[in-house]
Amino acid sequence: MPVSSRLVALIVPFVVIAIFWLMARREAQRSQDPTRKSYFERNGTTLGIVFILLVAFWTLFLVVLPYLYMVVESFHPTLPPPKRGGPEDVLTLAQYKSLVVLPTGGTNVTHMGAFVFSIVASIAVTALNFAICYPLAYYMAQAGSAQKVRLVMLGLIVPYWVNEILRAFSLRLLLASKGLINQALMAIGLTDAPIDFLGNNVGLYVGLSYAYLLIMIFPLYNAIESLDKNQIEAARDLGAPWWRIHWDVVIPYAKPGIASGCTMVFMLCAGSLAAPLFLGGPRTLWFTSVIYNFFFQAFNWPRGAAYSFILLIACIALVMLMLRLFKVSLGETIK
């Protein structure tokens, strides 16, 4: 019987750890530093073991192995449970191919469309959020008095205690055809019939933007806050117009914060499930909704896994590209 691919996935991380451990051992032997303490000397045996067990459980069983298993699963065919591990359970690229090609031979327009739409819409929402949040972040960090900033901060945080679902619900109440905005528009006579905000995806964009405002504003605020006010003063004294001050002084300085905020918002948008489910139009398909349906309606896990992996790769690639363009390292982004 050939070695199961799932078993290989189980062993890989342990091999990596063993290699690193051996390298560490060799390095420790080579360095002749007498003050150097071994790990167990530094933490005590009991604590040392507890630390290692905790971290090993987390990183191996909650992070690395599930990811590896998902990837391995995505290279398997869709089979009923009794046939799993049987002779038909071979490695295959069928699940990946199905994103592009339909079983009947045509192009899979629906799923590719959902994929492209999710990515493009996420980028648009990220840009929108940056535009909305930047002025407030700048105000909080540089212009406002300490007391006002505290108040603004409080005002920012309180709505975010209400969870994502209820916030989506509140937007739905507002934007529905019987909702307050349509009532108001009809009352002042701007339209005769209600506008279908949810059907034409306005609800979706607003919902995504609304959900992740805070994620954008705090990194921006943190980055701009440490900028020395004198730099802005100097630029102003030298006669720079306000937009030059932002373009040439504030934004270059706040680049890591901007990259961090944009990365987080983009990732959260592309991976969001609630806003598309509750605020998207009936014909709108978000890529995560496609994945959701593979799991809960079609019970096609390998395909769901393959699509998830594609989404993950696409997100990471885009983020890396963005960091490259901004010339920011990943370490600066996550703090």
Place this chain on the structure above:
Amino acid sequence: MKSAWVLRGMIGFYIFLFFLYLFGPLMVMGITAFNTPAYPQAWPFEEFTLDWFVKLWNHRAMMEGLQNSIIIGLGVVALSVPAGLAASIIMSQIYHRARSLYYLVTISPLLTPGVIIGISTVIFWKDVLSVTEFTKATFYDGMILAVFGQSSFISAYCLLIFMARLTRFDRAQEEAALDLGASYPQVFWHILLPFLKPAIVSAVVIAFLSSFENYNTTTFAILADKTLVTVLAGEVRQGTTPALSALAVIIIGISLVGALVYEVLKRREQARTVRAQRAAILAERVEAEAAA
């Protein structure tokens, strides 16, 4: 002079719009919770009622979900706060070539969409627990998987919180303790842990809240069980009832009280530090005078 006035007016207007965007939907939802029509309606306001709160209280699935959410939240706190703490300590001691790999692995859940974390958790544990009938029957359970899935990224939040605090740790304190004859574990329990206490408190709070309100990961990992948020999602999908608005009102109420308490406590602590500093300066001055 006039342009400054205009500018200030514009900033004020912008902040007003921003907060209208932030609070408007919630306020409208809040009003619908007290209005009688069964379709949530803010205007016209027909009659004041508290019926929707009663309906909410009698909503069995939601109450069950609430209970599960709390249990899962406590489980996540119990798992991810120690894991994050241990990871941050190992991070500070690790063999340097392994460090970037270690960092990447521990931080990667933050860069992974929650949906994917949920899916991978279910796929992995289903396979692993299916090894024997016993493990499958006992441990292949939505509550346990939800704790595992959520802890995957909440531990990373905790790690970041602890790392931020650890960078401010003065190694001289540790050395002083060691010179005075303390063992390393004693340093951990009596020096490091008390130093980390504020970080532990925030990690516990953040871990519980993130767990409580998580949807993306939980909706997959929870399997056949339900949490408050997944019940809510089901309700919102099926239709709309003002009972949901009532729930939101309760949550906003609790969070406002929480925010106020936090603010008061913080003010009090600040006042205390200021007083302590003043006392210290005074004492020093007295000492200096006595010496002179």
